Amino acid sequence: xxxxxEEFRKMLNDCIRIGLAENVTSKQxxxxxxxxxxxxxxxxxxxxxxxxxxxxxxxxxxxxxxxxHSDAKKPFAKRQMLTDCYGFRIIGxxxxxxxxxxxxxxxxxxxxxxxxxxGYAVKSVTLTTCTIAIAFSKETAVxxxxxxxxxxxNVDNITTADTNGTVKRYDxxxxxxxxxxxxxxxxxxxxxxxxxxxxxxSKYGRKQxxxxxxxxxxxxxxxxxxxxxxxxGIVMEDLKGIRKLYQKGNGQGRxxxxxxxxWSPFEFQRQVGxxxxxxxxxxxxxxxxxxxxxxxxxxSEITECADRKVWCGRCQRLVDRxxxxxxxxxxxxxxxxxxxxxxxxxxxxxxxxIRLVDASQLTHHPTVNTVNxxxxx
Numbered sequence: 001x002x003x004x005x006e007e008f009r010k011m012l013n014d015c016i017r018i019g020l021a022e023n024v025t026s027k028q029x030x031x032x033x034x035x036x037x038x039x040x041x042x043x044x045x046x047x048x049x050x051x052x053x054x055x056x057x058x059x060x061x062x063x064x065x066x067x068x069h070s071d072a073k074k075p076f077a078k079r080q081m082l083t084d085c086y087g088f089r090i091i092g093x094x095x096x097x098x099x100x101x102x103x104x105x106x107x108x109x110x111x112x113x114x115x116x117x118x119g120y121a122v123k124s125v126t127l128t129t130c131t132i133a134i135a136f137s138k139e140t141a142v143x144x145x146x147x148x149x150x151x152x153x154n155v156d157n158i159t160t161a162d163t164n165g166t167v168k169r170y171d172x173x174x175x176x177x178x179x180x181x182x183x184x185x186x187x188x189x190x191x192x193x194x195x196x197x198x199x200x201x202s203k204y205g206r207k208q209x210x211x212x213x214x215x216x217x218x219x220x221x222x223x224x225x226x227x228x229x230x231x232x233g234i235v236m237e238d239l240k241g242i243r244k245l246y247q248k249g250n251g252q253g254r255x256x257x258x259x260x261x262x263w264s265p266f267e268f269q270r271q272v273g274x275x276x277x278x279x280x281x282x283x284x285x286x287x288x289x290x291x292x293x294x295x296x297x298x299x300s301e302i303t304e305c306a307d308r309k310v311w312c313g314r315c316q317r318l319v320d321r322x323x324x325x326x327x328x329x330x331x332x333x334x335x336x337x338x339x340x341x342x343x344x345x346x347x348x349x350x351x352x353x354i355r356l357v358d359a360s361q362l363t364h365h366p367t368v369n370t371v372n373x374x375x376x377x
Contacts, residue, residue: 001097001105005080005127007041008051012077014038015055020074025063027056044098046086050124054083085124090117095125095132107132140280145233150329151223151272152291153237153265154322158219161326162232163334169322170219172263175212179262182208212263220271228279234272235333237288239265286332296327 015034024030031052038048058075065072087098093114098104113134120136127133147163158170182204191197227234242265247257269285276283295302295312296319302310308321 008082011051019059082127088125147232152326159322159326176262224275233282238285291325291328
């Protein structure tokens with residue numbers, strides 16, 4: 001099996017090299033050039049297609065990176081791996097990976113993996129030297145929703161508000177603390193060897209990434225579960241380009257930039273997006289401009305106060321800044337909701353900020369989507 005993983009890694013690198021040399025961007029174009037070249041490898045022919053397909057995904061990500069970083073390094077697969085989309089079979093509690101036309105290796109799956117993939121269509125199996133990842137999918141229809149949950153992302157918290165007026169706050173102070181701790185630890189490394197320093201930095205970077213992802217997964221799961229229980233949709237801010245506000249050369253200090261980049265809002269939104277789609281919950285993104293600068297009740301310009309509070313002179317109310325932003329996101333997202341007139345959607349009420357509105361006509365149509373997940377055993 002290790003020999004097969006190594007052969008697939010070489011095939012993948014050959015496909016990447018050919019794709020870069022020929023400047024091809026599609027699976028069909030790369031297959032025409034690389035399929036016959038891969039015949040030199042003595043493996044089942046369907047592994048050629050798997051290697052070509054995986055190489056196309058890597059090449060697309062590389063070209064996307066080039067648009068932001070012109071000096072990005074060319075991709076190269078270092079780890080031994082194997083992706084099988086055609087020849088594998090799951091029989092009982094084992095998965096069979098073919099090595100040749102007549103031979104295969106049986107790997108036992110644990111009970112958790114069998115329970116997770118039960119009832120779904122298994123699409124592919126990816127092996128490394130120590131893990132097996134099974135990709136599976138299901139068809140989901142986006143269900144009608146009776147309200148919305150708005151999500152406002154901040155440095156130390158994620159605040160949500162829904163059309164019932166319920167506001168929730170999820171603490172992210174552990175993420176900023178983790179980032180600060182690992183920056184402090186890495187600042188004390190004194191080794192002159194750049195290779196050793198890079199290896200150690202990568203080790204602590206992975207630890208920080210794993211801790212941050214665990215917290216974000218927990219919060220995104222709770223938000224989606226809340227939306228599913230209430231039958232609500234989800235609306236988020238479109239944060240494209242936000243990193244440009246906190247990058248080198250903007251006149252900001254390193255510590256300030258590091259704190260504001262403690263965690264990735266894009267990763268959080270990605271998690272919310274695929275988890276909501278998996279459950280058939282509609283999710284949208286809207287322009288974040290002005291969500292923190294205007295009152296969510298009357299729309300008047302607000303005044304910043306201490307302790308992340310804002311004052312609305314027209315409503316004569318002092319409210320939390322993040323709560324006001326989340327309510328503004330919901331207010332803007334109401335146009336995605338099956339509601340009547342816009343004037344009916346909002347009501348000035350100190351206790352119930354947003355009133356639920358019933359409507360018999362939909363402004364959207366349910367669609368069918370294929371959702372993929374990748375549990376590991």
